[in-house]
Amino acid sequence: MLGDFLKFGIGFSSKEDSKSAAVEAINTALKSFRVFEDPVFSMIFTTAGYDQEAVVKTAKELLGNSKFAGICGGGILTSHGMLDQGVGVLTVAGKLKAETTLQICGNTDPREVGETAGRDLLKSGISEGTVFIFPESLSKNISEMITGLYNIMGPDYTYVGGGSGDNFNSKNSYQFTDEGAEEGALAVALVDGLSIKTCLGHGWKPKMVPLIMNQVHDKRIFEINGRTAWDIYCEEADAFNPYELKKYGIPNPLGFPDLSGNYLIRDPIEINPDGSMDFITEISRYSVGYLMEADLEAILQNTREVALRTLKSGKKPSFVLVFNCLFRYNIVNREFKEEFDVLKDVFGEDVPIFGVLTFGEVGSYFDVPILQNKSLIITAVYDDMGD
Structure with a gap:
């Protein structure tokens, strides 16, 4: 689709063969350009079951000099619904500049991983724009990774993204850029020239029983309010089947309030034999949180509120990016x-949607990026560069 400045294309494929799916999705996106130029930046989402390295190799062959970044997620979001299996590609061109970096986490300190990514991106000389962050959802302390990135890059950028993952069914959770595809990595893209409005929300409300995290180690909570974590959940949470935890998550995640009244959502992912509980990311000892609750009506109302906040007066977005929590989708x-x-x-009806189901969402209520769970991020992209 061609605007005065912004040119973009979106393509999808559900073919089973990895290369064939990548070729179909990329070629569909490129056909929408109707101009003889390579895209400046591309975003690629896949699902489990594909040879992720083959998809990336094909993208490098077909996208020319385009920078690109993406993840293997729990599903691909389109204007017509969700693809359980597929490859999705967004290509953009115009008065844009882009740079990417791919950091292998390994045993490196998470904050250092983020700082290294930030330094790599700043070498491009791009002094403003949008930072798309794609971490491995089960990496150690993603929040610290994001903090490290922000500490280097600062408040002159907008931060948005989501973590890779597939309901824990896949052993391989990939992140990728034009540098390649890696497991357990951090993929980040910096794009200057996109005119966007983005908003983060979740729809969860607190149950008014304060919970003190007495005994915590990294992502594992042993005691809440002086008792075994799971015992507290059994008393306070809505009824659910613990054997379906990895499919649906717990209907009551934990929420930790900030000074502005927003809640940082943290989702349990494992109940251990000793009654301790593992969460997607780290939780601080002695922090005070609440069990959160929401129903379908509240979630849909929050979706509307988040979407409305991304609108610009009198303007329609060219396309919309959506990062939606996999557990939220399952609910x-x-x-x-x-x-x-x-x-x-x-x-x-005519505004294209491109997105992915994520394990952990990266956005902000104000300027500083945070990692959320069970949340929704909507980013509306407009054809008015320079506003």
């Missing part, structure tokens, strides 16, 4: 179409 489940109906009602 909505069959009513997921209703969430898409909300987006179409807000943005219009």
